[in-house]
Amino acid sequence: MTIYRATVSRVRPLTDTMVRITLTGGDLPGFVSTGVGDEYVRLFFPHGPDRRELSLPVATDTGWETPEGRPTAPMRTYTIRAARPESAEIDIDFVLHDHGVAGGWAAAARPGDPLGLNDPTGLYARPEGVTRQILVSDLTGLPALARILENTPDSLTTRAIVEVPDERSVQPLPAHPRTRVTWAHGGNGRTPSRLADLVTAALPPGTDLTDTYVWVAGETTALRSVRKHLRRTLELPTDRFKVVGYWAPGGDSWSERYEALPEGVKAELAALWENPEGDLEDVTITYEERLSGLGL
Structure with a gap:
């Protein structure tokens, strides 16, 4: 995995509820898009009121970690609206709202603001022969x-x-x-x-x-x-x-509510993924039914 540093180059309002932010510069010349329509990246935002102060994590074999003594960058997942490798540019469309790290950052974004992101992953996979x-x-x-x-x-x-x-x-x-x-x-x-x-x-x-x-x-x-x-x-x-x-x-509090579950319940949920029986989608349905029963 690679963690890239990029910079806002353009901000374009699309509607009353969405804005398009173009990222370029920094490490983006090395960014490789999958080309899949719903590819997503993790975005790393400034941790404090200074929009130009960005503390990026470092990549590890299993993901990323914040170096000791440095502040942790808030992270959110977003899809890429467009990737232009010839100009090393990426467009990301943000929903505007009055709460949350990403929406507030996007509402005030200006050229020159730094942002971090990792390698993309795509999920859309239409089989051959589908009409x-x-x-x-x-x-x-x-x-x-x-x-x-x-x-x-x-x-x-x-x-x-x-x-x-x-x-x-x-x-x-x-x-x-x-x-x-x-x-x-x-x-x-x-x-x-x-x-x-x-x-x-x-x-x-x-x-x-x-x-x-x-x-x-x-x-x-x-x-x-x-x-x-x-x-x-x-x-x-x-x-x-x-x-x-x-x-x-209530996504910002979901992790807190999950961690507040009894240890036995968390172990039960984790066990569903350790040795899954059957197809992954069927396991996911079982997992989600259990979460719904727990109010999560």
Whole structure:
């Protein structure tokens, strides 16, 4: 793994709720994009009020660590909206809100601000031979959905459904001759997410998905029932769908609440992953059902 230092070069408002920040310079000439539409990176932010003071971790064999005596940089995960290796530039779209490390940083971002990031990882993996895809996301998944559309061949039929807070959050998506887009208003931390209902309405029980790939991204807790619907109700093979949780209500306190669980419960949860029985998606469903029962 590599930790890169980059600098903000441009800030462009997209809508009332999203801003595009272009990163360049620093170590970015060595950054290698996977080219996958929903590739993500960990971003490392300034730790204090001085936006120009960035304490980056160092890469290790298993991840990264903060050198002794240095402050820890707050970290958040974001997808890459565009990568231009010829100019060593990366675009990242941020949802603007009045809480959290990343949203506050992005709202005040200016050229020259430093930011750290690591190597990217992509999850979208449409199998060969698929002729149709269903893409569903909330506002946090919109940048990845848009980039997936940019990479979609003209021969592929796409149904895209995006849940945004209101009409002010709607933005143009890449043109594609065989794509139909529906915008739904709500969710996104303002009202209860309707992602599960939107997926079920688009893919009710009995839907023929022989030649279809499904990609869904957004609020983590809302997607637990989506994963169950795709895997258990529709019985989709695990290589034919990807469900990606991007955020959770009260996410900043989730780790604290998890650590407050009894040691036996934490050991039980960890054991699910140590020697998983069955497919990873099925194990994930069992794990998420247990978390829901614990109020997490």
